Amino acid sequence: MSDISSDDGAVYNSVPPDIVQAALPFLSPQDIRSLSHTNRYFYKLLNYKSSETLWHDLFCKVYETSYSDDEPFGDKIMLQNFSSLSWQERFKLRSEEAKLHTWGCLKHARLGFTATSNPHIPEADVNGIGRRLRYGVNTPELVPWFSSDESKLNGDSSIVQLSGGGFSFQILTRSGKLYTTGSTFSGGHVGPGPAEGQHDFNPFREAVHNLEASFPHTRDIVLAPVGLPGSFPGRSTQHHGPTPTLGPHSNIYEELEQMDRNSAQTVPNNEHIKRVYPRNAFEIFTSDSNSFKVDKEQLDSIKFVAVSSGRSHFIAMDTKHDLYSWDSPDSDYGVKLAFEGLPPRETNPIWKIASGWDLNCIYVHQVGLVVWNKREALKKGELCSKADYSIIPQTGEITGPRKVIDFACFQGDCVFYITNDGENLWKYSHGLVQQIKLPIAGKFVRISVCYSLLVLFTDNECYTVKIENGNVDNETLIELKLEDPDDRVISLATGDYHNIALTLKGQIYAWGLESQLCGCLGLGSPEHVVEHENIGRWDSIRNMRVAKPTKICLDREYVCVAVSAGGWQSGALIIKR
Template sequence: MNDSQDQKLSTGYDNLSPDIVQATLPFLSPGDIRHLSHTNKYFHKLLNFDSSETLWHVLYNKAFGTPYGNDEPFVAKGSGELKTCSESIMIQRYPDQNWHDRYKIRAEEAKLYTWGCFKHARLGYTATSNENLKEANMNSLGGRVKFGVNTPTAVPWNPKDEQHADNDNDDDAIIQISSGGFSFQILTKSGKLYSTGSTFTGGHRGPGPIAGEHDFDPLKAAIRELEESFHHTHQGTGGQINTTGAIGISPPSLGPHQNLYEPLEEMEAKTTETVPGNEHIRRMFARNCFEMFTSETLSFNVDQEKLNSIKFIAVVSGRSHFLAMDEERDLYSWDSPDSEFGVKLRFDGLPSKNTNPIVKIGCGWDLNCAFIYKIGLVVWNTRKALQKGQLSSAVDYKIIPNTGDVTGPGKVVDFACFQGDCIIYITNEGEKIWRYYRGVVHDLELPLEGQLSKLSSCISSLVLFTDQSCYTLKVNDGNVDIEDLTKILLDDPDDRIISLSSGDYHTVALTCKGVLYSWGLESQLCGCLGLGSPHNVINDHNIGRWESLRNMRVVKPQKIKLDNNYTCVAVCAGGWQTGALIIKE
């Protein structure tokens, strides 16, 4: 392109405000942005990967903004600079750094820390598997049995290929963490999804098939056929096991130590991907990645390229289930103890995702909710069981009326999911909350300071964020207890809570300075508050009290202190455990 051509292309473009250009950048891929930067001198300067503040701010937001899950509302309140919790914290903690440097710090230095109950290795490690864990940071009654971790502890996490460890590659950076009742879910920038521990369900059913129904499982069908074939052959022919046909594996010889399940075990080994050096964090896959679920005849082949074909952009967790959305705006549900593979969901009767994409997803105790563009809030507790040959499951959904506005005062800004059939949401109006319960919608005004901007929830706790303060109240069986409305106050008057998450009985909060606070009940010495040993909390610091032999309560928010200065950029809590992404200084 010569100068005259470039000058023609620049005409009109270089008069555009950077704000207008920046508003379109979140909808472009990094490749598209590079192409745009080569269009003319104006865009090349504005979108230069080496020097553009505008570009790196957008790239930071695209990578770490987590706009599709319930970590952030649909639209951010406040100034244009403070768009998300993570951005707010990075600006506050690194005011002299540019956005390129903030991006690198967030991608390379934010590490996963967990604390709380050890059961099922839900923390991503056990009492003996984590070299970062100190004896003083584990709660016990003086014996060998350890109940939990009482201090934020780094999780062994090194998913990078050791052969390429020196490469400047941030694809394995953790962009989102969420927590259910029995595990953590972890999402990386490359779109890989992980879960901690041995179970995410705890043996409980989530919002999957109705009681008594089960998804068709080709593995169980193959096992039955293998066993029946073995029994028939052993009793009748005494020669070979006929496993040809539907199963599609070669008949093994019937030796005295023949392992009938060898093909299944080989396939399981190929699909069991854990973080290198940590067997307690495993990668989660969707059913659609495997030939055994997609082909008419059962195949145990595993295509590694197909395993990586689905890239997730958001994950949210309920008590015993979790939900993930991929870059194509398709949803996958892990909602049953019967299967470890996510089920693709479909919404029969609704317009195509090409015209009405899913914008945001959320999980409650035993339900899911999605906001679909121009449709509104869509809620479900169950889905159809998958039959043989089916690749997606139809959702038994309901649409909350009058929630489909995309502009104006009625546009939904945020929503929170509870137990049973209860959703609470707020709109651009910002003056009241709306409660959906068993098909009926009511509005409710509350005595709050400022305009409502964000919600979060767990079981029966609702957290309300305004542009000035943070409040909690109780929601039981769809009933909002106004008398329970409580304003959360911190000891530091110059700091404020911008993110909050709750487990069964405890709460953890993140402030704009990147500091963690926790309070509530620490059950059975599980350590979920992260404030240290109960002896120190109660006897030395006088900030807690015993409620029974193993239960400790801390009433007011208390700052979590670590051995080094730190900046926390994300937090989650669930069950009897807590997690955070922390930058150590």
């Protein structure tokens, strides 16, 4: 390390700490380490063992990326609730103690477990009729997850982002791996993928046909009893052609089965959370040889930094700012998207991604908001699918009052967004841009949207307003107030009919409709909520409604750092004290 003590004062005056911190996101770990060896000032500022500046930046770089519509606020919550800790200690606490909890509908194992696979769920926390009919979990429950020292070391156990879809959760880890819960992310519905009647080329179907055609149909051939690769456990893939006769000797599908086994990765002791991959990670998609080889390095070569979920699809962005889409019930492999006519990623990166009910939108540097609800079907040999996109007019400004600062996808080709002036809400639908005036105090800073609700954050308050047929109903505008006057909502996730809010103190509030005893509010059994606490009411024999934000209480004091909501389910990353 250089000892240039006479220059320390000059360096401090010319490069103050806030300038250094602003530059850190653009430096590699080796660059930061080299800079820390320059002189005493930079060593003190950037030393891995003691630097508050460096550890705060590392915390934000890992856990505060704003590439998706699931906005992170962990640094504010950690600072508020763990003020006595250093940023290195907060980083360690967030990495090791923020555990995944889910609650709500149990169908398709969307919570990352079933009523029988998670033995730690008390009977009182399950809504149902006896032990045979179990509809949902009514309290946040710990999800079986990675716990080994190796997973902590490589970042597999640290969850960076939790995103809720209509029928599942998508989970992004610090190691850049992407997981999905349950047996289906699509619920059997077609997302914003190929047009109706079109399908991506399926090399597995072709491989099966070639295998069957290459063997005589004798009694010496064994037909594999499992589904083809690309299917979740329990879901088989049909193929056509003559069926080989069962016999005692060879299994012509052995290589395909081996490929499926080599690529299948689930959470240890939890088959209900499965890792997902893009098509580009497999040789069978990238070559003409119909090779069943699985290269682990190739599987791990694509690392993701953001994910966003819609009703029956999700999209994810990797470290190179390339985008992948899971949008078809026919395949569990992501399709790389191409935006023909847009500038290259190197000069015009994607800064944010968002999924809506049946569409997607991204913010591209100097281009603006790019929206699409379908893409071309992949032909044999193709690795990228062309998105059929539109650019929302006048959204490409990078400075000034018209610069887009946030946006949210609704449904039916509808996107809401706000700009730097903070005064107006804008709506794009079917090629037209409309300005919307709302009687709100303060400036808009953030928005989110769900099936029928628009959430608006100003510099001081949080509001909700209903959307009817794509139109904002001003008469339904509500300012959210909490039972704790010293706390405020900083993030809000919405499902089909329910809302989950996160506050600055790290507390979770829930309200809305809990359909069919699904438990998505997390406030306890319906009988307890309605008859004992008197905070809810029955809308029908199996539907419960809670009108105002109500705090979720757990068995121990807790600090929540992120919330998520899907169709009829909710999730959170919770640190229990």
